[in-house]
Amino acid sequence: METVKDILAQRNEIMKKSLGGIDYNAFEKGGLAFDYEALMKFASYPIEEVLRIQLETKVGNTPLYELKNLTNLVRKISSPGKGARILVKDEAMNASGSFKDRRAALSLFQAKKEGYRGVVAATSGNYGAAVASQALQRGLKCIIAQEVFDSRGIGQPEILEKGRKCEALGAEVWQLTVGPELFFWSLLLLKETGYFNASLYTPYGIKGIEALGYEVGIEVKARYGREPSAVLITHAGGGNVTGTARGLLESGCTNTRIIGVSVDLRGLHMASDNDFNRKSFTTGHTGFGVPFAVNPDRVDVPRNAARSLRYLDRYLLVTQGEVFYATELLTRTEGIERGPAGNTSLAAAIPLAREMPEDEILVIQETEYTGAGKHPTAQLTFSRKMGVEVIRGKPGDNIPGKRIVIPEHLSQLSYEEHSLDKLKQSYLEHTLKKNEVKKLSLSELKFLQEELKDNNNLVIDYLNSKGVMYG
Amino acid sequence: MIKSEPIKKDSYVEIKIILLKPEERVEGIPEDTRKVPFEARIKGFLVNDAYIGEEVEIITALKRIVSGTLIAVNPPFKHDFGEPVRELLEIGWEVDELWKQ
Ligand SMILES: Cc1ncc(COP(=O)(O)O)c(C=O)c1O
Numbered sequence: 001m002e003t004v005k006d007i008l009a010q011r012n013e014i015m016k017k018s019l020g021g022i023d024y025n026a027f028e029k030g031g032l033a034f035d036y037e038a039l040m041k042f043a044s045y046p047i048e049e050v051l052r053i054q055l056e057t058k059v060g061n062t063p064l065y066e067l068k069n070l071t072n073l074v075r076k077i078s079s080p081g082k083g084a085r086i087l088v089k090d091e092a093m094n095a096s097g098s099f100k101d102r103r104a105a106l107s108l109f110q111a112k113k114e115g116y117r118g119v120v121a122a123t124s125g126n127y128g129a130a131v132a133s134q135a136l137q138r139g140l141k142c143i144i145a146q147e148v149f150d151s152r153g154i155g156q157p158e159i160l161e162k163g164r165k166c167e168a169l170g171a172e173v174w175q176l177t178v179g180p181e182l183f184f185w186s187l188l189l190l191k192e193t194g195y196f197n198a199s200l201y202t203p204y205g206i207k208g209i210e211a212l213g214y215e216v217g218i219e220v221k222a223r224y225g226r227e228p229s230a231v232l233i234t235h236a237g238g239g240n241v242t243g244t245a246r247g248l249l250e251s252g253c254t255n256t257r258i259i260g261v262s263v264d265l266r267g268l269h270m271a272s273d274n275d276f277n278r279k280s281f282t283t284g285h286t287g288f289g290v291p292f293a294v295n296p297d298r299v300d301v302p303r304n305a306a307r308s309l310r311y312l313d314r315y316l317l318v319t320q321g322e323v324f325y326a327t328e329l330l331t332r333t334e335g336i337e338r339g340p341a342g343n344t345s346l347a348a349a350i351p352l353a354r355e356m357p358e359d360e361i362l363v364i365q366e367t368e369y370t371g372a373g374k375h376p377t378a379q380l381t382f383s384r385k386m387g388v389e390v391i392r393g394k395p396g397d398n399i400p401g402k403r404i405v406i407p408e409h410l411s412q413l414s415y416e417e418h419s420l421d422k423l424k425q426s427y428l429e430h431t432l433k434k435n436e437v438k439k440l441s442l443s444e445l446k447f448l449q450e451e452l453k454d455n456n457n458l459v460i461d462y463l464n465s466k467g468v469m470y471g
Numbered sequence: 472m473i474k475s476e477p478i479k480k481d482s483y484v485e486i487k488i489i490l491l492k493p494e495e496r497v498e499g500i501p502e503d504t505r506k507v508p509f510e511a512r513i514k515g516f517l518v519n520d521a522y523i524g525e526e527v528e529i530i531t532a533l534k535r536i537v538s539g540t541l542i543a544v545n546p547p548f549k550h551d552f553g554e555p556v557r558e559l560l561e562i563g564w565e566v567d568e569l570w571k572q
Binding site for chain 1: 570
């Protein structure tokens with residue numbers, strides 16, 4: 001068998017063969033800059049075409065519900081006149097049960113069009129089931145590599161369920177132990193099979209989500225005669241934020257605030273064998289959200305099309321206990337059970353709605369399916385087995401990996417504002433170091449300003465403070 | 472230990488493969504992860520009769536042949552809904568109280 005080094009040395013060649021016609025070199029603009037919009041144009045389907053392709057394989061056109069009971073309940077604990085309407089886009093109704101079907105739909109359409117016989121995807125999440133489902137419908141073979149177990153062979157119930165679902169949908173499923181070498185193994189599988197790399201981070205993977213943002217924008221405007229004030233988006237790798245924001249813009253919602261939300265798991269190391277099973281959430285948390293925002297090009301394609309700092313207006317953190325509370329609340333007030341990840345933004349929507357006038361609109365842009373393993377009772381039973389304490393109390397007493405605190409009252413739900421400026425500064429620190437920058441060209445400067453949605457001299461101030469020349 | 476009957480060929484089984492030994496793992500990962508091998512598990516149909524613990528070949532869902540150590544036959548899905556969680560059950564009545572206010 002080839003070693004990690006052998007495979008990593010062939011990385012560019014394997015990627016190129018497995019990504020159809022995309023020549024990533026063509027988008028490089030010298031130094032650290034590249035032409036992001038040109039990369040996105042590579043998936044040059046007009047939005048109507050994207051919607052049509054998705055409907056062919058049971059994706060999209062999902063219901064947008066107004067959560068009337070929940071909104072009324074929030075108004076009961078808000079000052080008079082406060083308590084925005086809360087809407088949710090029921091993405092669980094897509095073919096395999098999450099918004100990830102949007103991403104897979106376009107990738108698999110493309111793979112088929114380019115004549116590949118199958119696809120490989122490295123993912124522990126809902127995306128595996130999405131790829132497997134779309135592959136079946138397009139008549140393609142499917143291999144999924146997922147990070148499942150710690151070294152004792154113990155896996156989170158949520159990931160075990162995702163594995164089961166991939167197998168049920170006919171995929172060859174490689175269940176791996178903890179570690180970033182998942183990437184190496186998926187490269188090897190790509191090389192061995194010659195299949196398409198259905199990466200989450202290609203322009204197709206993002207373009208598919210634009211349809212979701214677009215549907216939200218069009219429908220809210222048609223029904224309420226106004227744009228949503230804000231859309232809350234659960235943030236892990238950043239594709240959800242990026243695609244939804246782009247789709248909202250395309251629908252003409254230029255004033256809608258883009259709010260990313262993650263579960264706060266700061267302090268737990270994502271590649272740690274010991275920490276792996278001490279978290280109750282397998283996605284939508286800071287362990288992905290922060291590093292992907294700060295260093296997006298850490299993925300299985302040369303340039304990541306998911307770049308959340310280009311779009312985010314705010315980034316909010318909530319605790320695991322608050323998300324479990326919100327999940328239970330959704331069930332008990334609205335009569336629907338939905339899975340964990342989508343409820344991350346629901347948990348932040350509650351305190352946010354309390355601050356906003358009644359006539360404003362807040363949209364939670366996704367739900368995901370629930371079931372064995374992917375359910376609060378399964379997740380909390382497992383956490384207790386792993387030695388994590390589960391109690392009722394103040395959300396502030398939550399400690400990632402040690403204690404999950406389920407709020408005692410609706411009014412205790414809150415969020416922590418994660419400074420976007422700080423994230424942007426980390427991005428700059430990381431990028432300048434990685435590229436060993438001494439002096440920036442004007443085109444590099446412009447690139448950074450676009451990357452960081454900077455209209456406040458943030459980049460210039462940072463460069464000045466570090467004595468980095470530009471121009 | 473007395474060896475029982477072997478597992479019959481064509482049974483649905485699970486195998487384990489060590490992909491990387493600890494010393495082959497990549498740089499920059501936490502110490503605890505570096506100490507353990509990087510392993511894979513995969514399921515498929517057994518090519519020949521074999522005992523648990525033996526090196527075997529299987530045919531995967533994509534009809535590819537993969538080899539590794541036989542660890543289980545007809546492995547069950549063990550994930551479930553867990554136990555009822557009192558801390559969540561309580562929320563229903565609390566919501567009723569909120570409506571009354
Ligand atoms: C249901 C669900 N919601 C949200 C996310 C986060 O999306 P992203 O990784 O694009 O930020 C994921 C995947 O990680 C997911 O499966």
